[in-house]
Amino acid sequence: MKNPTLHNMKKPRIGSHTIMLMITIVLFIVLYGAGCVMYANKEFGRLQNFLNVLINNAGLLIAACGITCVMLTGGIDISVGSVVAMTCMFMSVGLAEWGMSSGVLIAMILCIGLVFGAVQGYCIAYLEIQPFIVTMAGLFFARGMTAVISKEQVSVPFDSWFGQLSQIKVEMPFQIGAYLNKKGVLMVPYVRITVVVALVMVLITFLMLRYTKFGRSLYAVGGNQQSAALMGLNVKKTKLLSHVLCSFYATLGGLCFCLNTMCGTPTQATGLEMDAISSAVIGGTLLTGGVGNVIGTLFGVMINGTISSLVKFNGKLVASWANIITAILLCFFILLQAIFAKIKERKK
């Protein structure tokens, strides 16, 4: 800052990526605002309802952050939902039937995530197998393992340390959004501990993507793999690590998911990977790689969550309507990206 001439005085122009992010945020606000107006009598606008969206989607949010990192390199990981299910089942059965301690189980599960990601990443980066195929194998494997551990639904015992975690309410400071319920009791809005974990992970991921060499390598690899290699970046290692990260996030997300459902079933979190991918895309991440960030993904998840919440508040609609609305939004965003790409091409 000593020498002002060093700095370009031109204001950085708002790029198309920023506009995309803005659109996502505006869309979220519009959706939520519409809910507040439409369901004013049902108190959709209450802060607690907003926080519930976060609580219900904390696991998804973490998983989506991981998938964003993989998508930035131009890759994909469709094993995430199964990994979440496997995590839930392992945790539930571990606590309820094997009598293991919570701490050991959490450590084991996170390690499984690392190994799982490393195997997938190795196949993709070093054996150069298509990520879709590799992670599809991962999807079947994890889903299969879930059923092998137990075919029945198993509940997490509440008296375990892990079970206790699910009971913790983190109340809003200064009683923001507090209200008196019908009995006249002061209700202070709260989030679960999972939300705190998820938001911290979003922050960490955001900083990692923006300010670390590894984070920037993810963008470089996604932008142009060959160039990245010629500029001296280790492309294979970067890809491998992105998958390790993704599966690790999936297991961490799985733990949060488990705290929310408090059980493991062989079929839970089916299709969660698609929710995560669609959240990332709605948040501005390109499937071709190189563009996107987790703030967008955060809003993508919130939009998905708000849609489900709206459908639920309506009461008459079938839950599948949420899928249809998400589909329309996805088309809208992909179209938007295509238009921006065209404009850019035209400018050249």
Next chain:
Amino acid sequence: MKNNAVLEMKGICMTFPGVKALDNVDFTLKKGEIRALMGENGAGKSTLIKCLTGVNKFEAGEIYIDGIEGSVVNRDTLDAQKKGISTVYQEINLCPNLSVAENLFIGREPLTKLGTVNRRKMNAQAAQLMKDLELDIDVTRDLEEYSLAMQQMIAIARAVDMECKVLILDEPTSSLDDNEVEKLFGMMRRLKEQGVGIIFVTHFLEQVYAVCDGITVLRNGQLVGEYDIEELPRVKLVAAMMGKDFDDLAAIKQEEIKDFSGEPLEIDAKGLSHAGTIKPFDLEIHKGEVVGLTGLLGSGRSELARVIYGADRNQSGTLKVDGKERRIKNPIDAMGLGMGFLPDDRKAEGIVGDLSVRENIILAMQAKLGPMKKIPMHVQNEIADKYIELLQIKTASRETLIKQLSGGNQQKVILARWLATDPDFLILDEPTRGIDVGTKTEIQKLVVQLAQEGKSLIFISSEIEEMLRVCNKMAVLRDGAKVGEISGNMTQESVLSAIAGGDRNE
């Protein structure tokens, strides 16, 4: 190591499947020397450079670098960079989605105490670097917002900033205009004064003589010789590259000016345009005529051709092909009308890397016939062999994957693809870019021959000499508008002044 040498390569050997790519090649580069590495396509220039930078693993030979004890083998490009060897490649190898500053510093970003990337410092250093090189660039913007030429300059800036001893410039000028080439040369001379050795690979002979001190010539993977610039005049250089006595390029110059106004029109465009790129233009092309499109880089030469061909849909005007009015919506329509189009970006728009030479040649023919009609294999083989021989495509066999061929030979395959469809009207966009002199002459001869057979052609090239040799008429473009036509007795001066403008009424 010899005195003053900054780099010495001795007895480098390397084999690709079926081809001896390098056979016992020596290469010496002195401090503060700019040395041209010359040779035809497939002579082994790129391979030699890739051996040096660690991209290719060579089988035998030694590399010595000033200041490093013993022989050196680079594991990869990063390793080579650390030892002071930086490279700028023909295709721009940067990441379009990152900012200019990041492209300059990725892999070696300034860090904060926490070990994170210090973006502020990085941007400041990048801005300073751009200022030193007299480039007016906002380093915080994404790279893709700048033109290809600018991106190339940024790639060079990155290499220059690496504290390098040896700078390799592999065809860096093919996307630059004269002004930018001059800037690049300025940069090269400054580096030379600082003692950097520069290896300069180019196909533009005049650039070699403008900036180089020495020339090393390769042919078919073997060293022909290492020369000082004075002892190897242009004709001798070409002879050394081709390995035969060189019949002057001018030999195929048109003897007389032919009048085409009596011939029937093949293409008659009136008021065609494309929003944002091409303003409405008229263009008449007679049967047997070669029309050149000329203008500065970015003046809309390729875009105009794309409008006629339907690759970009025209938004106004009419197009008559062979006397009948036609609406061309997409390239398949154009092909149906007997048109062919050789695009300038052969990597992105031309070759299909994972298909064989034969399949690449058959491609357009098949598209024209439709996907249901199968061309018998023996016919395919015949056609492929015919064009491999006709265009002297250097390939191990017709079933070799095209991506294993050198750039010039890939270009020939794409040319063969269009010739195989037997078009009446062919658009050639920079057909000779990045191609060695010998092949250039062959392609030029072919163009003239095709015209004599009654075919009409549009020929686009950055080299005016070449245009003069093959074109009967030239359309001059400026900022997406056709500003004039020149025909008759065209000279380099008349074309240049038309491009530069001044009298717009010409």
